[in-house]
Amino acid sequence: MNEALLRSLTPSVLAILVRRGADFAAAEDAVQDALVEAVRVWPADPPRDPKGWLVTVAWRRFLDATRADAARRRREDLVEEEPAPGPAPAVDDTLQLYFLCAHPSLTPSSAVALTLRAVGGLTTRQIAQAYLVPEATMAQRISRAKRTVSGVRFDQPGDVATVLRVLYLVFNEGYSGDVDLAAEAIRLTRQLAAAIDHPEVAGLLALMLLHHARRATRTAPDGSLVPLAEQDRGRWDTESIAEGVGILQAALARDRLGEFQAQAAIAALHADAPTAEETDWVQILEWYDELVRLTGSPVVRLNRAVAVGEADGPRAGLAALAALDDSLPRHTAVAAYLHERDGDLATAARLYAEAAQKAPNLAERDYLTRQAARLNARRCR
């Protein structure tokens, strides 16, 4: 059984049912039934047109399920409301599904879960595993999300930015269990990029590819963090980097800059440097200035301070840092790094230890603790 094929067909089959007037939640159930049926029947009797087969079976399931009186009445009302048949609009149904799954009325976690289920075709169990929550919890989250969007009209244009934010959340989540969420996010963003011509979609895809290309070198075999400067550049995935850079360049040529393109440009400059010392920090700093202008985000300003430290020296970096709120995540870690570069090892060691206390994950905490220990050992010798 070709699971990848089923997964890739799921969103368009679901979209066709919804476009025909099926309620989103009911359509989703019907499609799931059809998938189960496909797994059962296809090995012995493979259909010539898998998508057509799925649509037929799912639609039949949907009709079966809505045969109850009340439901039928609702459906008749729906049909009545339907506009008269005319020329079919040239819209991609799957695209509408993306917009629906990222609808602003959903909380971020619900939007993520629904997207992975409806557009990604993942099972509830797989999504639950990836997020390390019980399957029942994820099932509730998905069914609530379905209820929330069940009244939303399918023909409303959605907001691309919201969809991109959801995909970015999925990508950032990393991976666990048998589903690699980063790879999944890339697959979905690729699909979206094929359906919609938008420089920021391309920007996000490029960003994901560029980061993904370095993923294997980001942690040591024992799970500890390897900072960018110490990563084995020979193991970076040059094919992904080349693809990401190509997509980014085409997007930048459109001259409609957005934050994902700017972030991808920074990632591309890192990926492009043969050694850490040869990193073009001056150009990276220019992109951070663009990002600050685009987003005004305090986190971006913090990252910019790191770039200032590399481009203009640690003192300049510390001056840029001093202008920022010291309660920002990783503020202390950045301060520690800049003080070390400036030669003040005592302050750096103290700040590394302090930053370790505030680290958001275990790998980072261990890394920062080790930095503090390294400096303390050096000072005592």
Added chain:
Amino acid sequence: MAKYLLLKHYRGAPAPVNDVPMDQWAPEEISAHVQYMQDFAARLEKTGEFVDGQALAPEGTWVRYDGEGRPPVTDGPFAETKDLIAGWMVIDVDSYERAVELAGELSAAPGAGGKPIHEWLELRPFLAAPPTITECPHR
């Protein structure tokens, strides 16, 4: 998305506002208290924010390695142990604000006289896996 541990301290935290030992409550007040917590957990299951939760027995044992070839030392609970963790719940929520809101709600469980006990709860974030993107801004 972030997971938080809600630790219910029945001892060791500052005294709650409605500080009457549970054995001096009316039986129906105890039932109301228990029901409140069950309803709370059931509601979180429905919102997809519930991960796990258990109650703990009040007595504990301290255990320590005692050298090669010797059985571990056990003792306690030590007399100076002021803390008592009565139970815990793990939630998975969209924001810190939501976690605080839920902890506040759990702390409002009814106690003596049917009034909220204003119990102190400790809210501890879980350390998570590092995100895929580490060099770039993420919000």
